[in-house]
Amino acid sequence: MAGLLDNVNQRTQLVGKNRLELLLFHLRSRQKFGINVFKVKEVLLCPPLSSLPESEAVVRGVAHIRGETISIIDLGFAIGLPPMKEENLSSSFVIITEYNRRTQGFLVNSVDRIANLNWEEVAPPPEGAGKDVYLTAVTKIEDQLVEIIDVEKVLADVTPLREDVDESIVAKGSETDRSDSLPILVVDDSMIARRQVERCLNAVGMSVITMNDGRQALDYLNTLTADGSRATDHIAMMISDVEMPEMDGYTLVSRCKESPQLNDLYAMLHTSLSGVFNGNMVKKVGADDFMAKFSPDELAERVMTILDQA
Template identity: 70%
Template sequence: MAGVLDSVNQRTQLVGQNRLELLLFRLRGRQTYGINVFKVKEVLQCPKLSSIPQSRSVVRGVSNIRGETIPIIDLSMAIGLPGIPAESLPTSFVIITEYNRKTQGFLVTGVDRIMNMNWEEILPPPKGTGRDVYLTAVTKVDDKLIEIIDVEKILSEFSPLGEDVTEAVLQKSADRVPGHLPILVVDDSVVARRQIERCLTAIGMEVVLKNDGKQALDYLKSLTADGSKAIDHLAMIISDVEMPEMDGYTLVTRIKEDPALGDMFIMLHTSLSGVFNQAMVKKVGADDFMAKFSPDELAERVMEIIDQA
């Protein structure tokens, strides 16, 4: 796996084309799972782990990797399956990822390959799956079902982020003129939608929620079917990047090329942090980018954008 992720230049060509690269891996059993390569920093054989006193059992330990102490999470245990046995650790792998401004490793039993796919092939979980299932999407590769893990849900349980806007920021919002147009929030993660909605309603904003880019684009077109413009109905759009059926990059491209929609201010708000993602945001024409998730930063930035409009 040493050189499997050395394709950044090639992957930049996927942006705006509704495509992604999916790293396929296995936990216990025969089921195959997937994770977006954009979130993967490195894949390596399981290193020596040091235990952490009084840590949760899902954290198998920490390891010093390239000068950084990184927690290693047993992904099998995190989604409710039996943990990976200690005797299997030497033959297991760790997927080092960056989510929501934090780096962590996910312990898996095996890593298969990288698949170049279209987001249209990535579908929401079947209806009736339930809130306790750790999936954001599913797809098929070689007629086999691939389950795409909701990492944000896992991390919200293992290392919860503060979701409340502080009093200092709330005081700023109290001085603002009420009555702004709603904000459209687009995100496939139930956890992320809840966090953003809670943040925005705290500062007095009305929120419209959609689960993916296709839903959002259909909604925008329905608003403007009477000949009006999207800016007559909405203050701004806050969108995730990774979403089934239509990703955030493609959503931005489709919005900006439509005369009825193109004036909308779009912020991409994503756990895909880093310089690379900022370059891609610029490439597709988004107006702003913010890495998830800081409620104060998001609240203050939204107030600034709306007040300047």
Template identity: 60%
Template sequence: MPGVLDSVDQRTQLVGENRLELLLFRLNGSQIYGINVFKVREVLQCPPLTILPKSHHVVVGVAHIRSGTITIMDLGLATGNESVGDPKDAFVIITEYNGATQGFLVKGVERIINMNWEEIHPPPMGTGREHYLTAVTEVDEKLVEIIDVEKILAEVSPINEEISEDILASAQEYKPEEAPRVLIADDSKIARKQVTRCLEALGVEVTAMNDGKQAFEHLKQMLADGINPVDHYALMVSDIEMPEMDGYTLTTKIRSDDALNKMHIILHTSLSGVFNQNMVKKVGANDFIAKFNPDVLASKVAEQVKAVGGVMPQE
């Protein structure tokens, strides 16, 4: 699909203003799905595939693309649906998540649309616990389902979620009333679980929110209740891509609020690259961490806990 990716510079303003671009595609049938264009490196007709013995059932093979070897997954099978079908009649969306490149086999690619994150909503109640949606929206009066790719990757190629022994050894056991508190915001259920398990292993008390809007409303409610969030939480760890309000906008709103602007904010995202580091500086976040490295996350959190007076053991 020629021209599916424009220059990063043309998209800088979109992200800074709570906007995104979705690449729309189909698997089987009439249902339309979406993926953030920032995750997409390339879209092409499926190239010849090499079958890997004993691979996961959703992996249809590997492809040699631009001097690299990329695993190709049938996105229909990966979401619990029917196979996309013969790869020769399908397209591949090459994506980058958490520093790794992979391809998703889809039946057809539609177009790119420009949207506001406020138009992207959490999956409706009653979808069940095992769904593969991270959000939904409406385009031309049709429902568009945005797939939780992090959940798929965690199932197909699980990452190591264990914190190294030397990192754990540097964290003491806190008494419940003394446990440092951290606020996290992430729309992916699997990502919330990964971050929560990581921080709780350090003895940190975690409050988890499903998106930026929910997190900001939580902070404002604390203020209304007479609780200072900056004193209550050692820091906030926020995803960037979230329905209702993205992490960049959340950070901007916090920095614009006199009662909240001293909060320490780490943006934690599967989006990567120099662009995001520049955006971190633009919106005023304290740090940027690529998902998901438990040692890096644990170290950054422990460092901030110590900085605000939390008792961490000596090295």
């Protein structure tokens, strides 16, 4: 266990083509859950927690870690399991993560190990799971089902991000008539993230087409251009998450840039991997831009600038 904890931070610096590393952990049962190592800053035994008045019940308190005050969220409780018992806190673990430009800790019962696999081995949640399910994907490791939690949905429920675009930016967007503009393709496996981006772009007069993962998006683009046309005849630009089942954003962009029909489509990577993001990988796959999630004002202004310069 000590070796696992010591090496987590180093391994967050690794990015492989269509590969991911999952930190596996347990909540209240033998069921294994996973979180992408690239979003993990540190794993440690649960430190002493200070109460946070008027906070959500799932926030068990705050901890002072390496000079920073961090909210500690009971992850099991956040996804509908019973809250962790007070007497179990000292033997539990906290996974310190960075999502959407914010640092927070997730309280879990135990940490298992790191598993290395290919995104093609990861599938979306099964149909019929419901729109409120806290899963973004599932996979099998050694014949055991591993559920990958939609952390963005958890955080949206616990500490919601501002999703509305500032009125001044909306007014700026209304100065240009975009009623005849081509739609923007948004690719993200998180329902919450898709909703946030779509709402943001709709606010400044842009239409949006959404896809759930890179494979689905690439198939869609290839279908559009099967008649010999180019992607830019149909789509204004593509905004893609990096972490997605079936095919990640790196691979999606790389495949687009290799295709004569798709290679001039403007591709922005839009990801919550803000703290450990590998800029060299963006250049390697040929992405045109990168933005850390999620600032509605910044995203709206950046997209308007890109389209106005096209």
